[in-house]
Amino acid sequence: MKRYILHTPFNIYHFEATTWMHAVHKHTYFEIIFILKGHGIHNINGNTFIYSEGDVFLLGPEDYHDFAIQEVTEFCFIRFNESIQKHPAEEKDTPWQPIIKTLLTTASQSRGTLVADKQEKQKLHHLLTVLEEEYKREQSPYFAIIRDSLLRSMLMILARNLFSQTPASPQTNDSVEAILMYIRQHIYQPGRLTIDHLADVFHYAPAYISLFFKKQTGESLKQYIIKHRIKLIEARLLYSPLTLAQIADEFGYTDESHLCKQFRKYTGSTPSAFRKRA
Template identity: 85%
Template structure:
């Protein structure tokens, strides 16, 4: 499957189409997709979602998708790397930081369009209009600051809608959704993701929570945690200047050697080789 690469931290792609010309693909970046007019089907990760004017989708690097266009559709794609929010002057303890981090590490694709409320769609549309205008003018040094503020507002609205709505089509048991959310929120604290700790948090026996999770998702809980952590580490290697020691520390590894061994075990590559490949 083809993987599209973003060579800049941020761009906007606005166009109309009657036929979708791209094969099913993944990305190396995040993507907010606005449907400004038109109708059709959005295929995401093997699921089918009808789309129409006002719908908004959020895709991460491992999501794969394409469109079947039924009516002339006006799209606007905002493509960005997670690194655009790692600005050195930003207070890392700001309350919006964990909300956006959770949004970007939470799969939204069991829900289709994230935004349902008409007023919320209008707010996002207005923010998009301002962002596009600033993107066209691109006046340094103001653009990066304005862009980040507008993007932060958009992502906070998406988070409010995503975390406040039920899936349009349930994929797994609600208790599993709670476990998934907990794992994603605590992925940087390995001690809080031990089977024993998770069993205590969710009031299951340690043996049962693993069986329950695998029955509902088809994947073991331990394997899911490792895969999710590796996915985030790959993003750090691709889009951040952090050293291996800093990444190992961020994700709670005891040392750089242990970090490198586990990364190689699950990817077949050392972190250094993976970073050089890109």
């Protein structure tokens, strides 16, 4: 699989297309992808998501993707290396740093658009407009400071939407996208992610929803939920001061021992060893 390389810390790629010209690929960088108009299919990590005007995606270096354009689409790709968020002169404990690090760490999880709320989309698009205008003045001595501030604001809005625990009504249709979204929204509430509860929410028989999910994603429903939770826990261990007991409580484990047992099963390491090694 081809891997695209970014030779500068940052660039913006704005274009319109009727046909997607790139094969499935990975990157050496992060991408915020804005859909400014049009609709079609966005294939990310083997999962299929419908995209439409206003959608925003965040992809990390290990994500692989391509588009199937169904209506002429205007894209804007903001591409940046992780180094762009490192500011040695700033205090290490500034509140935004661990949030953005967590966002970028969890970016490789397959998901669709990160923002559903219309006002939140508008805020991001306004920031994009300003960023594109400033990009025309990239030789200015002030550009890097303005760029980093705007990009940081975008990432914080994306993090707020991604990590929000506000319950939302699921899209009760035959799309696996709706199930994936529901899982992400309720990852901290294990009681809402049992097979029986998911089957009830999406109006499937318990046995059928498992078969449907595996057919669409290539992974069992239970495995996907556990792996998604483990990735979020890894980010907590790396970028938060929370104790194991606090993390266990946050993710709805019965106790710290239960968390450690499952974490070791899926990573080959205890949470304490993982944190110490990192």
